[in-house]
Amino acid sequence: MLPEKRVARLVQQADTSLTTDPLRSRNLLTDALAISPYDPDLWQQRAIAHVKLGYPDLAIGDAYRALLLVQELLEAHEESEFGFIGLVAWRGRRAQPKDTFATGDADEVSNEVEETEGDYESIPEITEVEDKDLKQTDVFARRLICSSLLEIGCLLDAWEQADTSLKVYPEDEELRKIYQESDEKVKQGREKGVSDFQLREGEVARVIYPWNTFEPDRTSDETVGHLNTFVTKASSGNFEVKVTELPMLVPDAKEEGKVITKTSRQLGVYATKDLPKDTQVFSERSILTVNNRLFDPLCDCCNGPLDPLNTFSCDNCDDVMFCSTTCKDEATEKYHPSLCGIDIDFLFKSAHTRHSVANDASATASSSTPTKALYSLLLLRTLAMALTQDVNPLEILPVKYLYGSSPPPPPPQKPPTLPFTFPDNILSVFHILTRLEVDPFKVSLHTFDIWHTLTIHSKILGTASARHNPTSGQPEVAALHLCYSLVNHDCEPCLMWECQSEMKFRTLREVKEGEEVRDCYTDPRIESWKKRREWLMGSLGGGCRCGRCVRESEADP
Numbered sequence: 090m091l092p093e094k095r096v097a098r099l100v101q102q103a104d105t106s107l108t109t110d111p112l113r114s115r116n117l118l119t120d121a122l123a124i125s126p127y128d129p130d131l132w133q134q135r136a137i138a139h140v141k142l143g144y145p146d147l148a149i150g151d152a153y154r155a156l157l158l159v160q161e162l163l164e165a166h167e168e169s170e171f172g173f174i175g176l177v178a179w180r181g182r183r184a185q186p187k188d189t190f191a192t193g194d195a196d197e198v199s200n201e202v203e204e205t206e207g208d209y210e211s212i213p214e215i216t217e218v219e220d221k222d223l224k225q226t227d228v229f230a231r232r233l234i235c236s237s238l239l240e241i242g243c244l245l246d247a248w249e250q251a252d253t254s255l256k257v258y259p260e261d262e263e264l265r266k267i268y269q270e271s272d273e274k275v276k277q278g279r280e281k282g283v284s285d286f287q288l289r290e291g292e293v294a295r296v297i298y299p300w301n302t303f304e305p306d307r308t309s310d311e312t313v314g315h316l317n318t319f320v321t322k323a324s325s326g327n328f329e330v331k332v333t334e335l336p337m338l339v340p341d342a343k344e345e346g347k348v349i350t351k352t353s354r355q356l357g358v359y360a361t362k363d364l365p366k367d368t369q370v371f372s373e374r375s376i377l378t379v380n381n382r383l384f385d386p387l388c389d390c391c392n393g394p395l396d397p398l399n400t401f402s403c404d405n406c407d408d409v410m411f412c413s414t415t416c417k418d419e420a421t422e423k424y425h426p427s428l429c430g431i432d433i434d435f436l437f438k439s440a441h442t443r444h445s446v447a448n449d450a451s452a453t454a455s456s457s458t459p460t461k462a463l464y465s466l467l468l469l470r471t472l473a474m475a476l477t478q479d480v481n482p483l484e485i486l487p488v489k490y491l492y493g494s495s496p497p498p499p500p501p502q503k504p505p506t507l508p509f510t511f512p513d514n515i516l517s518v519f520h521i522l523t524r525l526e527v528d529p530f531k532v533s534l535h536t537f538d539i540w541h542t543l544t545i546h547s548k549i550l551g552t553a554s555a556r557h558n559p560t561s562g563q564p565e566v567a568a569l570h571l572c573y574s575l576v577n578h579d580c581e582p583c584l585m586w587e588c589q590s591e592m593k594f595r596t597l598r599e600v601k602e603g604e605e606v607r608d609c610y611t612d613p614r615i616e617s618w619k620k621r622r623e624w625l626m627g628s629l630g631g632g633c634r635c636g637r638c639v640r641e642s643e644a645d646p
């Protein structure tokens with residue numbers, strides 16, 4: 090069957106199930122996009138399915154692609170990268186007669202994609218009707234981006250996007266309504282002293298998406314057994330991983346009382362023997378590390394210190410230094426080829442100019458929370474590892490086993506939340522993909538869709554550690570470690586971590602065999618439980634309910 094016919098059939102089936110079964114609709118459109126990635130209408134329709142499913146964040150990613158593609162198609166006769174092939178596919182699908190697909194299942198037919206050779210001369214110019222239809226997709230995509238940003242709480246971005254869109258479509262009443270609503274909310278926020286940074290901060294559902302088949306069953310015997318091979322090695326037999334019940338944390342303090350009895354089945358780390366106070370009990374190496382190069386140079390692979398007389402550089406670029414041939418070889422094998430010679434300075438610049446953190450951890454030199462800019466660098470390293478090793482980013486170690494989110498809880502319970510901003514979670518991701526020379530439309534379906542990057546974001550947010558420069562206090566290194574990530578949080582921890590080229594734990598007190606070992610995800614010296622809770626919100630996904638926080642909040646509500 091011709092690809093355009095197959096796409097038209099999938100789209101029709103997706104339309105039919107949009108109201109009754111939006112998940113099916115979303116999956117059918119994903120199949121259609123796998124065949125025809127440059128058709129803006131498919132992205133726009135999938136955006137609507139994502140809205141219906143309650144994922145406005147994913148809808149923004151899709152509508153943004155629709156918007157970019159409309160521009161490409163309108164410029165198909167100029168220097169447009171995707172415009173020609175997109176226009177051919179878009180026209181081909183639209184030319185299919187409607188209602189001829191009443192019988193048969195689209196899945197029966199072949200999935201072959203025919204490559205269309207670009208011949209800018211032979212393709213007819215865009216007609217008036219086509220121009221009108223493409224602009225309609227454009228305005229729908231803009232409305233959806235603005236309304237979803239508003240819903241998520243990215244008020245300033247909603248306002249900016251609506252303002253820009255109104256300049257293009259001044260007559261559009263719906264855009265005007267969104268503009269007025271966001272304008273009012275931004276003004277109210279500013280009157281209350283809310284910063285512009287906060288006015289860009291939204292919250293989205295922190296869940297394992299229903300179609301995510303990469304997530305392991307983390308509490309199965311098989312996974313626990315597999316993780317224990319790593320944990321036993323890193324802790325020299327001092328620790329083991331076990332399934333544990335943790336209180337289900339909620340972001341809204343008012344709802345705490347209602348749901349505090351609920352628990353979530355997760356993993357935790359336990360002592361296998363009595364451990365004396367002030368002893369190093371754990372050491373783990375990771376190559377999923379990043380650093381801000383403008384500070385003291387560090388090994389690009391392990392982030393350990395560099396001996397100026399004994400460094401090793403890449404054979405093909407001058408951008409990175411390694412502390413040993415082991416690090417150089419591992420980088421060459423696992424991630425560097427995808428980054429070699431690529432200009433990624435924009436991320437480093439942002440790491441220096443924006444110290445804003447999920448919870449402003451730069452204010453506390455020992456917090457384990459990295460800055461958002463360091464998150465982007467970790468995402469970049471993850472994607473580079475996936476590209477170099479030719480595997481899906483959600484499959485690589487340690488990403489696969491990092492805790493990021495849980496399946497959505499049954500209603501009316503709300504899932505935990507994930508901080509979301511338009512610049513960090515959408516614009517920067519597109520920027521990163523472009524620099525990595527990844528087609529953000531085509532390849533994204535299988536490896537780098539926005540749901541992949543948001544899933545990675547939730548894993549980074551929940552498990553990354555950050556090291557701060559002792560002089561400037563600024564975060565300069567962030568890392569993801571598999572075994573370290575399994576240790577739960579307590580504001581009265583029994584472990585303290587330190588990370589140079591390796592992540593190490595020391596005992597802060599005597600630990601008994603069988604006791605769960607915990608470290609503190611923020612600075613335990615912060616006296617105010619409210620402050621600690623605020624800073625921990627990003628990494629815990631809700632208000633901390635550890636013994637100390639409960640005790641202190643009851644004594645001083």
Ligand SMILES: C[S@@+](CC[C@H](N)C(=O)[O-])C[C@H]1O[C@@H](n2cnc3c(N)ncnc32)[C@H](O)[C@@H]1O
Pocket residue numbers: 307335336337338355356357491492551552573574575576577578579628629630634635
């Ligand atoms: C770094 S992971 C810790 C390991 C995780 N439990 C697992 O199964 O891999 C962080 C996540 O564990 C959970 N968590 C850690 N400490 C907690 C605590 N004191 N109370 C409730 N949940 C906690 C939160 O869901 C948090 O997002």
